[in-house]
Amino acid sequence: MFRLRAIPVLALLGAAAATCVTLAEPAPAAPPRTMAEILAASTPADWRPLDPENTLYLDLAAGRVVIELAPAFAPAHVANIKVLVREGFFDGLSIHRAQDNYVVQWGDPDSDDADKRRAMRQAKRSLPAEFDRTLAPGLPFTALPDGDVYAPETGWSSGFPAARDAKSGRAWLTHCYGMVGAGRDNDADSGSGADLYVVIGHAPRHLDRNVTLVGRVVRGIEILSVLPRGAAAMGFYDKPEQRVPIRAMRVAADVPAAERVSLEVLRVDTPTFAALVESRRNRHEEWYKHRAGRIEVCNVPLPVRPRAPIAE
């Protein structure tokens, strides 16, 4: 939808007005708005609640990290992660890696050792890779207008930054800040979701289509991004006592409603999101002297806020 913005708006409106007399407010009359103004003017219909069945809580001593899962892109990994979580696989394990400008990672540090690794019951220890998926007609995709270094086209698919390639008919999630992926060994099909990482630095887009991305941190990333960096290779903690214990990892649906974090996310298939993107392409806050006129997928913020209580 943003591509239209490159075409003079008056001409479009002129053509439309001939057949649509109910057009209420010509766009040129609207003053440019900041993101804050756009969000303040949003309506409840611009927001969607998180689905408790596809929301994870990673509970640490420092607080709760909330992750929205992406079953549309990684159905098998998402299903397996939920089995792992419900088996209590992660409880008592730890964050064992923090690499600056890259990732924080958690799971079983002994997963390579068949004698020491934590048992799984129903969960699978490895899964076929889900690096990308078919670009089906039904896949929601709000395209961005300004191109990308790594992909033919980028945009947002529901709650996630994504890319697509009409030529190959594939779509995939992109490694932006806060995205969560399933670590793997050298074999493409060696991951399972038992080892998870989150991006805490500049988007490592070379990982796109090399790892299965499974979701995005929607709250509490600052609990992870401030963890002391590990001194061993690739940011692994070199001493076990540096590891950060996981109190529990749970599917939100399994948590009593009163103990859940009730959040809602801005929908990306709305004029409000389109206006937000435009407000970030061309910032009208007084401070800005030069408007970029462009935006890259990982610089588009997707607002998340506490969900207002529903009137009874």
Next chain:
Amino acid sequence: MFRLRAIPVLALLGAAAATCVTLAEPAPAAPPRTMAEILAASTPADWRPLDPENTLYLDLAAGRVVIELAPAFAPAHVANIKVLVREGFFDGLSIHRAQDNYVVQWGDPDSDDADKRRAMRQAKRSLPAEFDRTLAPGLPFTALPDGDVYAPETGWSSGFPAARDAKSGRAWLTHCYGMVGAGRDNDADSGSGADLYVVIGHAPRHLDRNVTLVGRVVRGIEILSVLPRGAAAMGFYDKPEQRVPIRAMRVAADVPAAERVSLEVLRVDTPTFAALVESRRNRHEEWYKHRAGRIEVCNVPLPVRPRAPIAE
């Protein structure tokens, strides 16, 4: 120089071989190398030492942060920062802002209060903006081949990620992870270098040409990136006791040689850097299943290492 890589190498070599019989090693015979292999094979001439006169030390209880200054892009700001440092302006001040996925900032929290702010002697309290500079023929610029969302062309200029626009004849530094800038108020000419910030998240490229960038952290960024995020608006610490005191900020040239951190940086005008970029565009480590074939300016690493003692 990288643009040549898009042209079949054999054809080029064939033409060159006719006039240059000393060509020792046809490129196609060379196996692809990883970054680690390329750096291991580098020669001393591939590296340049930091200039102590354009290197700053930011000393905190947690350690030392080393910053390389960029006088080629921000001569007036760099000169003023060095005056401030030599006046002891920063000593005893503090880091007062840490905003997740954005910046860590330090300086005088009372700079807006004429009664409370710290005095300056020779330093200036505001300077004309140096958001970009003339694209002079002598400006070193190693261009990257894969385009950019925000600028007509990106690359590296000595130790810094940069952009240029042949049409407007301007060049500027880009807001990549670790870049250091001079905070300002709404007036473009209100900065001075007395308030400095460093990027600790995904490159906020919309800040390009809106702030004067003055340098880059070349060591110790993980001391800053793990600081607890501030709870007030824009990540400012809401309680004075949360601020992180600056023990001292010094120009390396003013520090006794024995107390300096002796570092060297990979030159960007070398075949070694070109090979490094190519090794990151197309990764040949066994783990990678999909080669990006592209790289964005802020994903190019510029290696820094301790300088080997010089034989006498």
